[in-house]
Amino acid sequence: MERFSTRKKEHLPTHFYNIKADLAVQPKPPLDPRSGQALDPSALQAIFPRAFIDQEISRERYLPIPTAVLEAYAQFRPTPLIYAAELKKKLQTPAHIFYKFEGVSPTGSHKSNTALMQAYLAAEEGVNTLVTETGAGQWGSALAYAGSRFGISTRVFMVRASYRQKPGRRTLMSLFGAQVEESPGPNTESGRGYFLKNADHPGSLGIAISEAVETVLNNPASKYALGSVLDSVLLHQTVIGLEAEKQLSEIGMEPDTVIGCVGGGSNFAGISFPFIRKNLVEGKKIDFIAVEPEVCPTLTGGELRYDHGDSAGLTPLLYMYTLGRDFIPPPIHAGGLRYHGMAPLVSHLAATGQVRACSYSQSAVFAAAKTFYVSEGVLPAPESAHAIAAVIEAANQAARTGEEKIILFNLSGHGFFDIGAYESNGGASSSTAVPA
Numbered sequence: 063m064e065r066f067s068t069r070k071k072e073h074l075p076t077h078f079y080n081i082k083a084d085l086a087v088q089p090k091p092p093l094d095p096r097s098g099q100a101l102d103p104s105a106l107q108a109i110f111p112r113a114f115i116d117q118e119i120s121r122e123r124y125l126p127i128p129t130a131v132l133e134a135y136a137q138f139r140p141t142p143l144i145y146a147a148e149l150k151k152k153l154q155t156p157a158h159i160f161y162k163f164e165g166v167s168p169t170g171s172h173k174s175n176t177a178l179m180q181a182y183l184a185a186e187e188g189v190n191t192l193v194t195e196t197g198a199g200q201w202g203s204a205l206a207y208a209g210s211r212f213g214i215s216t217r218v219f220m221v222r223a224s225y226r227q228k229p230g231r232r233t234l235m236s237l238f239g240a241q242v243e244e245s246p247g248p249n250t251e252s253g254r255g256y257f258l259k260n261a262d263h264p265g266s267l268g269i270a271i272s273e274a275v276e277t278v279l280n281n282p283a284s285k286y287a288l289g290s291v292l293d294s295v296l297l298h299q300t301v302i303g304l305e306a307e308k309q310l311s312e313i314g315m316e317p318d319t320v321i322g323c324v325g326g327g328s329n330f331a332g333i334s335f336p337f338i339r340k341n342l343v344e345g346k347k348i349d350f351i352a353v354e355p356e357v358c359p360t361l362t363g364g365e366l367r368y369d370h371g372d373s374a375g376l377t378p379l380l381y382m383y384t385l386g387r388d389f390i391p392p393p394i395h396a397g398g399l400r401y402h403g404m405a406p407l408v409s410h411l412a413a414t415g416q417v418r419a420c421s422y423s424q425s426a427v428f429a430a431a432k433t434f435y436v437s438e439g440v441l442p443a444p445e446s447a448h449a450i451a452a453v454i455e456a457a458n459q460a461a462r463t464g465e466e467k468i469i470l471f472n473l474s475g476h477g478f479f480d481i482g483a484y485e486s487n488g489g490a491s492s493s494t495a496v497p498a
């Protein structure tokens with residue numbers, strides 16, 4: 063097969079897919095941290111828009127995408143499904159490799175998919191400011207864009223390690239009118255302690271979430287927006303997999319293996335859930351691989367238990383794989399994968415054997431990224447490059463066994479804002495990952 067890419071208007075779905083409708087056993091519910099009892103969803107109204115909470119608890123299989131959001135999606139969706147013919151050639155593998163390229167979104171990653179939904183729902187309810195945290199800056203940029211699209215202000219707590227590594231991201235958010243501050247910082251109770259001890263504290267997503275949630279609790283006209291982890295965020299991302307399903311079925315194909323990187327789990331859920339449905343409902347045997355960094359090994363080295371989503375312990379307790387809410391990962395370049403927890407739905411699917419996990423070192427990831435760049439000509443975000451490392455391993459495996467299997471992965475974002483990371487990881491002189 064030759065290199066090709068497909069995107070047609072008809073590939074854009076009209077509904078999100080809710081995997082909970084097809085799970086025989088549901089994940090354990092979130093708990094109220096004060097009572098230790100199952101959380102009353104109305105308690106979330108202090109921080110989230112009501113319609114967002116409705117989606118969070120829905121068991122409907124398909125939830126309609128509002129017309130205004132479909133119109134916003136149509137600016138960049140469907141995203142292309144690309145056949146990686148050059149990568150295949152380079153790896154000398156019989157495997158067919160397809161990728162969904164989310165880097166064409168206005169802010170360069172899949173995060174716009176949920177940002178637009180969340181900004182729309184908040185705007186409908188008359189919310190004046192959306193407050194959030196961001197790691198690498200992709201989520202903050204996506205929300206700043208979505209906020210400006212739907213006429214809502216945004217305030218972003220940005221993890222200091224990323225803020226300093228990626229000053230350009232801050233500019234992008236400010237251009238959309240967002241107010242951006244370094245986290246941990248002096249403006250919240252949750253940040254001040256860390257900040258006063260060490261004004262250069264690298265921060266973590268957990269701390270930044272605490273700062274954002276505290277800000278919302280103190281400002282009733284504002285609501286909180288979260289870029290990953292929650293069921294509804296994963297739900298919004300299913301547009302990725304639903305499109306891929308249509309794009310592949312049009313050429314008579316179905317994946318044998320689906321791969322995505324995992325930070326909080328949303329882009330992986332987005333590409334995989336519509337295909338996991340086939341295993342759950344149609345008895346298919348598709349293999350699902352979630353890929354994480356060795357230094358933040360939530361699924362491969364964490365514990366499955368109740369834990370807070372943030373560091374300060376302000377959020378409900380979520381039943382998930384976690385490294386502990388105090389875990390401060392080293393400031394690696396894949397900032398979007400530095401989260402201590404994992405989405406409860408992805409945790410549940412990993413615990414029940416539907417999804418398997420693996421991890422790679424930063425050097426292996428950058429070697430894989432370079433291999434991809436020089437063959438496909440697309441510079442991946444360092445986060446997405448984790449998925450590529452696993453794709454290359456699977457393709458090499460297929461080369462050994464002669465299997466003509468079909469691999470689908472999510473290229474969750476482009477790496478044009480991560481040139482600095484490429485420079486400090488060997489730049490032009492680094493080796494590429496080639497067949498063993």
Ligand SMILES: *Cc1c(COP(=O)(O)O)cnc(C)c1O
Binds near residue numbers: 173201289326443
């Ligand atoms: C944020 C981000 C991730 C990690 O978040 P998930 O919720 O696990 O998807 C991965 N890739 C890119 C490009 C990101 O911006």
